[in-house]
Amino acid sequence: MNVQDGYPPSSYGESFADVYDDWYADVSDIGATVATLGTLAGGRPVLELGIGTGRIALPLAATGTPVVGVDASPAMLDVLQTKPGAAAIVAVEGDMAALGDAPGLTDRGPFGVVFAAFNTFFNLPSDQDQADCLEGCHSLISDDGTLVIEGFVPPEGGLTDGGISVRDVTTTTAVLTVSKHDADNQLIHGHHIEMRSDGNTMRPWVIHYRTPEQLDASAAAAGFVLDQRWADWRGMPFDPAVHDVHVTLYRKVSSP
Ligand SMILES: C[S@@+](CC[C@H](N)C(=O)[O-])C[C@H]1O[C@@H](n2cnc3c(N)ncnc32)[C@H](O)[C@@H]1O
The missing domain is CATH 3.40.50.150 (Vaccinia Virus protein VP39)
Incomplete structure (x- = not known):
């Protein structure tokens, strides 16, 4: 895409x-x-x-x-x-x-x-x-x-394939980072997903690193x-x- x-x-x-x-x-x-x-x-x-x-x-x-x-x-x-x-x-x-x-x-x-x-x-x-x-x-x-x-x-050895990590946790929210790495095109697609009791917010990002x-x-x-x-x-x-x-x-x- x-x-x-x-x-x-x-x-x-x-x-x-x-x-x-x-x-x-x-x-x-x-x-x-x-x-x-x-x-x-x-x-x-x-x-x-x-x-x-x-x-x-x-x-x-x-x-x-x-x-x-x-x-x-x-x-x-x-x-x-x-x-x-x-x-x-x-x-x-x-x-x-x-x-x-x-x-x-x-x-x-x-x-x-x-x-x-x-x-x-x-x-x-x-x-x-x-x-x-x-x-x-x-x-x-x-x-x-x-x-x-x-x-x-x-990094010399290349970036990881992506995955899920915890960005922040408080008493009211949890923020997860979900990412996928496309090494051929040097692209990382990610979302910071902010989870709250009243719903979630998706925060998308794309990095074309060089x-x-x-x-x-x-x-x-x-x-x-x-x-x-x-x-x-x-x-x-x-x-x-x-x-x-x-x-x-x-x-x-x-x-x-
Ligand atoms: C990581 S933030 C950095 C903001 C600020 N320069 C700083 O150092 O805190 C990236 C900024 O670039 C803007 N941005 C991303 N793509 C852009 C584009 N194609 N043209 C203009 N601004 C863009 C975003 O809206 C955002 O404000």
Whole structure:
């Protein structure tokens, strides 16, 4: 099945917006992320792909960096708009695989930095979507700008076939994670299933994961070259034998 058939770009955000801030507030080092992005931007505007509820964008904008974000989920953007500081951010509803179609985005650029934090790039469920996104980034980044992608590193021995695990249990809820891994297509389909006495909520997700080398090849095809690869947002050197997350910086070199 083509993933897009039952999983439009808004799916993830629409399913997770009501719990996202509770569940994912601490998934990465916000302080280091903001500091590094601010330094890279040097006062120029920054574009966040999949801005979500503003976990990174709000503290980044609070430092004075102009921040623009795109997200396919109205529900995520609604949560963002309720937060203090949201007025400083330009948040646009759109698909990061079709950045040229996102209203007003082109006029806000060129951007000194475009970034996708916390596996957000892998939310694009096909090679074509990821290639289209990178091409869109290329046209929006300034000539001396930087593209930053944070993602997990698929383990050497491969991922497991999937299964069921317990994500959380409280006195009122149990949250199970059910997933199935398609190794040939590097896809993981999953649901977080939240079970309560008054009913269950299904929260679907799809990840099209890529190795760092695959990302480099896709980025090169879009006109970027690998600049630096770190193990974290503080710039720790990346060692593929040790680290399971990377923060990769690409420079723009040519037309795609
Ligand atoms: C894992 S969340 C990350 C949110 C935020 N960047 C953060 O770090 O907390 C992924 C976000 O990407 C958005 N998203 C997923 N697919 C998208 C697409 N094709 N175009 C735009 N946004 C998308 C989701 O709606 C969600 O807000």
